[in-house]
Amino acid sequence: MDSFKALLIEEQDGQVVSAITQMDESRLDAGEVTIRVAYSSVNYKDALAATGAGKIIRRFPCVGGIDLSGVVIKSADPRFKVGDPVIATSFDIGVAHHGGYAEIARVPADWVVPLPAGLSLYEAMALGTAGFTAALAIVRMEENRLTPAKGSVIVTGATGGVGSLAVDMLAKIGYHVVALTGKESEAGYLRSLGAAEVLVRQSIDLSKIRPLDKGRWAGAVDNLGGDILAWIASTMEQGGTIASIGLAASMKLNTTVAPFILRGVSLLGIDSGYIREPYRRDVWQRLASDLRPPHLESMSRKIAFEELPATFTEYVAGRAKGRVVVELAGG
Numbered sequence: 125m126d127s128f129k130a131l132l133i134e135e136q137d138g139q140v141v142s143a144i145t146q147m148d149e150s151r152l153d154a155g156e157v158t159i160r161v162a163y164s165s166v167n168y169k170d171a172l173a174a175t176g177a178g179k180i181i182r183r184f185p186c187v188g189g190i191d192l193s194g195v196v197i198k199s200a201d202p203r204f205k206v207g208d209p210v211i212a213t214s215f216d217i218g219v220a221h222h223g224g225y226a227e228i229a230r231v232p233a234d235w236v237v238p239l240p241a242g243l244s245l246y247e248a249m250a251l252g253t254a255g256f257t258a259a260l261a262i263v264r265m266e267e268n269r270l271t272p273a274k275g276s277v278i279v280t281g282a283t284g285g286v287g288s289l290a291v292d293m294l295a296k297i298g299y300h301v302v303a304l305t306g307k308e309s310e311a312g313y314l315r316s317l318g319a320a321e322v323l324v325r326q327s328i329d330l331s332k333i334r335p336l337d338k339g340r341w342a343g344a345v346d347n348l349g350g351d352i353l354a355w356i357a358s359t360m361e362q363g364g365t366i367a368s369i370g371l372a373a374s375m376k377l378n379t380t381v382a383p384f385i386l387r388g389v390s391l392l393g394i395d396s397g398y399i400r401e402p403y404r405r406d407v408w409q410r411l412a413s414d415l416r417p418p419h420l421e422s423m424s425r426k427i428a429f430e431e432l433p434a435t436f437t438e439y440v441a442g443r444a445k446g447r448v449v450v451e452l453a454g455g
């Protein structure tokens with residue numbers, strides 16, 4: 125393909141601007157594996173990057189899109205051959221290395237994983253970085269000995285991508301899931317994914333967070349940070365495990381050590397970006413097997429490339445629901 129379309133993010137007069145443009149392979153970054161992109165997806169980070177609402181891009185200009193699935197068209201690495209279906213997520217993709225919002229991507233082989241048997245290229249991006257991160261959080265909590273028998277797990281930002289997938293996966297493997305959302309109208313959606321209870325964020329009084337409150341959760345998957353994470357820490361049960369994933373509400377965390385030293389609560393940091401093997405392939409294998417979310421199809425929708433800018437606006441406004449898959453070559 126001589127020329128192909130890409131969503132290029134640039135900095136002009138101190139402002140971040142993004143536009144659909146034509147590229148050619150000579151402008152792609154270095155890497156051993158060249159991929160015809162079938163699908164990419166929209167994550168909160170993509171929206172912050174493309175709109176400049178967050179300082180995400182570390183190298184301008186940069187093709188956006190932090191994840192992609194597709195088929196190998198060139199490979200200088202023995203692990204991958206032409207025709208292999210693959211997934212590439214994380215590392216510098218879409219932030220400091222041209223990403224998945226393009227018909228062609230070229231990336232280092234270490235950033236690529238084979239598409240696990242049982243997942244289609246579309247499903248791989250319906251999961252995308254969000255699914256990988258939710259599954260990584262579950263794996264890390266399991267390593268910390270969390271089991272369904274220990275009690276409830278609360279998931280915050282529950283209607284978002286990571287949140288919806290975490291609710292669906294946790295419910296599937298037997299957890300009593302409490303979904304915390306700012307969207308009261310989406311209680312039915314969250315129950316359809318398997319949430320046993322739905323809590324509305326506005327019902328929590330965040331002005332009165334005590335160092336320790338009544339213990340309610342054995343586990344927590346937090347996408348919000350800030351006061352919600354502080355409230356979660358104070359309401360964890362003895363020996364509980366929190367997976368801290370996101371900052372959709374705030375980067376700050378103002379809490380006390382009481383939950384950690386008096387209740388033995390663990391705060392696990394989840395970083396999908398730079399976690400290496402054996403996690404990467406193992407997590408994708410689990411996404412294709414026991415953690416495969418039963419409601420992946422109903423929680424995801426496909427958009428055309430041209431619909432990206434309008435979709436970013438929805439994400440930045442906190443109105444995201446479920447997963448959005450961006451069609452490039454399809455497949």
Ligand SMILES: NC(=O)c1ccc[n+]([C@@H]2O[C@H](COP(=O)([O-])OP(=O)(O)OC[C@H]3O[C@@H](n4cnc5c(N)ncnc54)[C@H](OP(=O)(O)O)[C@@H]3O)[C@@H](O)[C@H]2O)c1
Nearest residue numbers: 168281282283284285286305306370371372373396442444
């Ligand atoms: N650590 C990692 O490796 C990693 C990987 C992926 C994502 N993340 C982070 O995880 C978070 C979720 O990502 P995502 O892609 O799932 O995002 P998303 O699809 O945009 O979902 C975020 C959800 O958070 C809630 N929310 C949004 N803005 C909020 C605000 N100002 N205050 C309170 N709640 C708000 C909303 O859910 P409700 O209305 O249901 O509450 C929204 O749907 C983001 O912060 C993202 O950067 C981290």
